[in-house]
Amino acid sequence: MVVECADSGFCGAVVSLEKTAEGRAVLLEDRHGLRRWFPMRAGAFLVEGRPATLVPVPTRNAGPKRSASGSVYVDGLRAQVARASRIWVEGIHDAELIEHVWGHDLRVAAVVVEPLHGADDLLRALRVFGPGPKRRVGVLLDHLVPGSKESRLAVDARAAYEPSVEVVGHPFVDIWQAVKPSAVGIERWPTVPVGTPWKEGVIAALGWRFDVREAWDHILGSVRGFQDLEPDLLGPVEQLIDFVTAGG
Secondary structure, three states: OEEEEOOOOOEEEEEEEEEEOOEEEEEEEOOOOOEEEEEOOOOOEEEOOEEEOOOOOOOOOOOOOEOOOOOEOOOOOOOOOOOOOEEEEOOHHHHHHHHHHHHHHHHHHOOEEEEOOOOOOHHHHHHHHOOEOOEOEEEEEOOOOOOOHHHHHHHHHHHHHOOOEEEEEOOOOOHHHHEOHHHHOOOOOOOOOOOOOHHHHHHHHHOOOOOHHHHHHHHHHOOOOHHHEOHHHHHHHHHHHHHHHOOO
16 A cells, blocks of 8 residues: 655655554655655545545455565574584674575584684684584675685685585675675765775765774664665575575
8 A cells, every 4th residue: 555644745655664662654665666654644644635644454365474584484483403514694784684585494403603704714714613514614704806805716616615615695795795785774884995994984985973892783673574685695695595404
């Protein structure tokens, strides 16, 4: 349903509902992908130009419950011993984002995600881990584009450990950029001058009064599911989950 906020004129499709301390709120997404929350007050909206009150109505036959990644939710899941195979990401923010969206899938598959705390140590970490047919490692790298340091690391890792190691990546300088700007409430991710720490540069350019941890908490809290992430991240993560679970 497409509705218009009577006060602000913001017009968008109903995306989600949420209970708040003040009552219910509705999330609208406009044609540019910008999302905003509005309280569901009586007569607060217009539908086809007429004043309207939005009321949540339970749906029948809505289909299977879905996780944040879009997969079918498995009820009654119990803790299990983790696979020997692992998914490695560059940093703690990467790990937290994957847990936030794919956490349910990972627990179903008994897969652990671990941060490398930087890609430079990848080859040494692989030597220590000792990949093999039943100890696969899937690696997700930031800024995996032609000519980058990460692309050279990927080539070396594949050459040394295929077929037990798979290295994929996304084109973003940092995992923050994999979150759609509209989900965070900004027009775009700013360009940071060369030589300036990227995260600190983004915070300064956006005028946020946050430190890096607070800024990330704000960004991560804006992600409600896979729809809030760029497609260039979705495919690689799904590919790694398939890789480390192949063969049972």
